[in-house]
Amino acid sequence: MVERLTLRRRELLAGLASTAFWPKAGWAAFAPTSTRSAQWPSEQEWAALERRLSGPLLRPQPLLAPCVGAAASAACKTRLEDLRNPYFLGEQPGGTQVSGWLDAWTPKLSAYAVAAHSADDVAAAIAFARDHRVKLAVKGGGHSYQGTSNAPDSLLVWTRRMRGIDLHDDFTPTGAVSAAGPAVTVEAGCMWLDVYEAVTTRAGRYVQGGGCATVGVAGLVQSGGFGSFSKRFGSAASSLLEAEVVTADGRVRTVNAQRDPELFWALKGGGGGTFGVVTRLTLKTHDLPRWFGSAGATIRAQSDVDFVKLIDRFLAFYADRLLGPAWGESITLRPDNRLEISLVQSGLTQSESEALWRDFFAWARNEQGLSFEEEPDIGVSLARSWWDVETRARQGSTAFVRDKRPGAEPGHGWWSGDQEQVSAFLHGYDSVWLSERLLEPRRRPDLARALFEASRAVPLQLHFNKGLAGAPAEVLGRVKDTATNPDVIQAFALAISATGSAPAFPELGQSLDLNAARRNAEAVKAAGKALRRVAPHSGSYVSESDYFNARWSADFWGPNYSRLLRAKKRYDPAGIFTVHHGVGSEVMMPARYAHAGQRPAIIRPGAA
Numbered sequence: 260m261v262e263r264l265t266l267r268r269r270e271l272l273a274g275l276a277s278t279a280f281w282p283k284a285g286w287a288a289f290a291p292t293s294t295r296s297a298q299w300p301s302e303q304e305w306a307a308l309e310r311r312l313s314g315p316l317l318r319p320q321p322l323l324a325p326c327v328g329a330a331a332s333a334a335c336k337t338r339l340e341d342l343r344n345p346y347f348l349g350e351q352p353g354g355t356q357v358s359g360w361l362d363a364w365t366p367k368l369s370a371y372a373v374a375a376h377s378a379d380d381v382a383a384a385i386a387f388a389r390d391h392r393v394k395l396a397v398k399g400g401g402h403s404y405q406g407t408s409n410a411p412d413s414l415l416v417w418t419r420r421m422r423g424i425d426l427h428d429d430f431t432p433t434g435a436v437s438a439a440g441p442a443v444t445v446e447a448g449c450m451w452l453d454v455y456e457a458v459t460t461r462a463g464r465y466v467q468g469g470g471c472a473t474v475g476v477a478g479l480v481q482s483g484g485f486g487s488f489s490k491r492f493g494s495a496a497s498s499l500l501e502a503e504v505v506t507a508d509g510r511v512r513t514v515n516a517q518r519d520p521e522l523f524w525a526l527k528g529g530g531g532g533t534f535g536v537v538t539r540l541t542l543k544t545h546d547l548p549r550w551f552g553s554a555g556a557t558i559r560a561q562s563d564v565d566f567v568k569l570i571d572r573f574l575a576f577y578a579d580r581l582l583g584p585a586w587g588e589s590i591t592l593r594p595d596n597r598l599e600i601s602l603v604q605s606g607l608t609q610s611e612s613e614a615l616w617r618d619f620f621a622w623a624r625n626e627q628g629l630s631f632e633e634e635p636d637i638g639v640s641l642a643r644s645w646w647d648v649e650t651r652a653r654q655g656s657t658a659f660v661r662d663k664r665p666g667a668e669p670g671h672g673w674w675s676g677d678q679e680q681v682s683a684f685l686h687g688y689d690s691v692w693l694s695e696r697l698l699e700p701r702r703r704p705d706l707a708r709a710l711f712e713a714s715r716a717v718p719l720q721l722h723f724n725k726g727l728a729g730a731p732a733e734v735l736g737r738v739k740d741t742a743t744n745p746d747v748i749q750a751f752a753l754a755i756s757a758t759g760s761a762p763a764f765p766e767l768g769q770s771l772d773l774n775a776a777r778r779n780a781e782a783v784k785a786a787g788k789a790l791r792r793v794a795p796h797s798g799s800y801v802s803e804s805d806y807f808n809a810r811w812s813a814d815f816w817g818p819n820y821s822r823l824l825r826a827k828k829r830y831d832p833a834g835i836f837t838v839h840h841g842v843g844s845e846v847m848m849p850a851r852y853a854h855a856g857q858r859p860a861i862i863r864p865g866a867a
Contacts, residue, residue, distance in 0.1 A: 363685075372415035394410055405840065491731070
């Protein structure tokens, strides 16, 4: 069962556009710009920056360079294969996990990149950008759906090469009077698979990170950060004990609950690339359950009436039997009236998991108008081997796609269910937190009908691990002390609708069907509208949200936004760090980058 489940981890984008294509402004946009004015730093000034660094100053190169004028070459074929590999993309200063968003952004090369090896390298880059009025871009993993990790005519602070990991039996934050318990210190360029391998596979403990194995550690924590087992362990931000961060004044600060506590709090969910450049994080680790497991099935309804009945019955079953710390991941409601169950659990044995599901599956099997397209499959495995790519491969597992490039690091891979997002081009994306109160018997029928309506044009997923209702009180207490919108505390799930397509390339004569893409984007809007009729004031998760959300500050951070804005003004009063829909972007972004090819992307101001 684990194999089938992991193949489905994030299939929301798969198959939503039947034709593979790439926008004309897509990878072709990986090209030098020529919009710089006389204010642009001279070559001598760039050379002076390089002398301050521990390594060479990089000039990012177009990723499709091998295909220009040589589309049939072996080099071009290899490069096209590489663009489906998240490790390759992460290793390129110009690489991004997704390839852009319709009418929103496309990848743009920075003019120069600092491949940082230390906080001192980062400080030098920040000082140069501040003194020369150069736009800064900050990237670790490059997974930002919002496009915040790239910008044209910018100086890129690229932390991917900072990948140290240190385990602590009992960590004491700087300035604290008592120890905080077992922890792990991780440099900003690490991906979560590396951290899981060190903490879980080798050391037999758990650290709360991301579900996607190739997401960068620092970006996930700063966005709040949910993984498959967040209902039991909380968000990644809530496990942060201490961080090293370089702020706009060039200072390398060690921040925690005792030192710069407001900045420390802002880093726990206030958004990446906004308050400084995080170079190192120390995260709480947890006792590892003996078992992780999964449960899955696909049930098809013969009619719309039958599908609404199925949705309502599943919601009742979830509220009665599954709502709690154990269960995470998602179900998918499809326009053809299929319910796909793809859940994971922590801490339950095989028999315990089977007992929980027995009555629901029996009801579905005996109910007229319903049939199993894929039979129920329930399984458990040792938690310590959950992210062990090499062991899974030896056992014949297809849960992970291994990085098979020559010279690739052993043990590197990514969940098969995440493959379709690698280089995907987004047409639309939206998320809504759904309150636990919507599961009450008197409100559940309205919720079922809203979910049905939202699933008519696009697949709709409910991610139960990204809503923390049902988590232990201690977990909720730690999450409350983060900057994430408090709506997550009462939410039983995050509802996500999205559309997109696989990559295609103008260099190979492919182009975008704008009409089809915009129809897809409108379908996502319709799904969000249906959900907000039953959840009119619910927030949205900053990392998985609508690029064009006019209420972004309220939806992403709710009542925490005013406090975040005060921290922004204190630690970055000149607006050195600018990202789309980042804290302060609606009020703090002057025309300080007049020589650059792109000013900060403020589409619509949000409500504070």
